[in-house]
Amino acid sequence: MNIEILKQAVMDSRDGITISDNSLDDNPLIFVNPAFERMTGYSAEEITNINCRYLQGNDREQPELDIVHNAISQGEYCLVTLRNYRKDGAMFWNELSISPIHDETGAVTNFIGIQKDVTSRVLIQQQLRDEHQSLEQMKMHFEQLSIKDGLTGIYNRRFFDTQLEIQCKIACRNGDSLTLAMIDVDHFKSFNDLYGHPAGDKALIRIADSLSHTFQRGSDFAARYGGEEFVILSNGMTHDQAKLYVESLCQRVRDLKIPHCASTSGYLTISIGFSVQTFGPLQPSSALVAQADKALYRAKQRGRDQFFQFLDV
Incomplete structure (x- = not known):
């Protein structure tokens, strides 16, 4: 596949896309696309080279975070929905999937994250559950x-x-x-x-x-x-x-x-x-x-x- 087409697809994606470096301590982000910037309110300069846990702020009592941590430590895929917070403090529901990238030896070098703002979907699901x-x-x-x-x-x-x-x-x-x-x-x-x-x-x-x-x-x-x-x-x-x-x-x-x-x-x-x-x-x-x-x-x-x-x- 043409690398330019692939790059354009990532940059134009409506979903947030991130890449983290698993070879460094704390697995920091090394790339975020524009959709991720729009979703979170943070610029790429503010959030690269640090771990993305800032998105949960003080709201750390989420069992899904343990699922993410375990997946990273095991070098595995996972899919969770988290309460995240934009730069202005507004909460949104984020469907996060992470997938490992391996080198030729099989070691996990990076994780690709796909982020979707699913706030509307979650609120509708909650409303339907509450009725029954x-x-x-x-x-x-x-x-x-x-x-x-x-x-x-x-x-x-x-x-x-x-x-x-x-x-x-x-x-x-x-x-x-x-x-x-x-x-x-x-x-x-x-x-x-x-x-x-x-x-x-x-x-x-x-x-x-x-x-x-x-x-x-x-x-x-x-x-x-x-x-x-x-x-x-x-x-x-x-x-x-x-x-x-x-x-x-x-x-x-x-x-x-x-x-x-x-x-x-x-x-x-x-x-x-x-x-x-x-x-x-x-x-x-x-x-x-x-x-x-x-x-x-x-x-x-x-x-x-x-x-x-x-x-x-």
């Missing part, structure tokens, strides 16, 4: 979704509404029960008035953290329903187990001992209404919310700092 994943899988991707409450860090109302529908369908299919606990922080308006909104925010954060550390099942979760209201959804509990569980929630918040001089106990407390239901195919998920809400109303009516079950209403 179970609750546990969705938790793994929550940083890519807007499902967390900005103040407390637990799940938000949007996530709860979506997962309630999903979990009701799963419970109906499997014949499991679902327990929904609706939780209200007692006398929270007066707490804000007395201690200020920053103190109120800190109190909500502590309560949310306490509630979110009470789960025994991977599918259980807590969410901020709005304002000073929280919800907890759990599957597989009996009525007796649910009673013991919500009683422990009340005690956990008491144990935080967040001072509130306008409260009877002298501390912030919570009221809980809960319902335990086994779902039929025609039963809407909204029924569980309505039941727990009615029970919460009765708990507050009866003096707060307590729980109430829908079946007892």
Whole structure:
């Protein structure tokens, strides 16, 4: 093949092409094509004669990097997708393939790297997976979704509404029960008035953290329903187990001992209404919310700092 044609193909390629020198310590790049410069924002002068790990910055906790390192040490081909960062700090998904070049003795002298910006493809794949994943899988991707409450860090109302529908369908299919606990922080308006909104925010954060550390099942979760209201959804509990569980929630918040001089106990407390239901195919998920809400109303009516079950209403 004409060497000029080959050179032109490399220089005009839409994919980034790099060559590293395996005979030198740290396997530095000795060539990058213009597409690689455009992809990364770095000029050839800035990035040749050094190892390309600068593309990951401080984001080194990527298992794929171990695959690359092992391939280089073994003189083998590999294909991975990495989180890389342009010169301006913008992250992009980089599909990297490296192939060894051998000399006449069989020794690996260089590696050729082909780099593709596959950000759009990865984002689409993530979106498709998120639409079909179970609750546990969705938790793994929550940083890519807007499902967390900005103040407390637990799940938000949007996530709860979506997962309630999903979990009701799963419970109906499997014949499991679902327990929904609706939780209200007692006398929270007066707490804000007395201690200020920053103190109120800190109190909500502590309560949310306490509630979110009470789960025994991977599918259980807590969410901020709005304002000073929280919800907890759990599957597989009996009525007796649910009673013991919500009683422990009340005690956990008491144990935080967040001072509130306008409260009877002298501390912030919570009221809980809960319902335990086994779902039929025609039963809407909204029924569980309505039941727990009615029970919460009765708990507050009866003096707060307590729980109430829908079946007892």
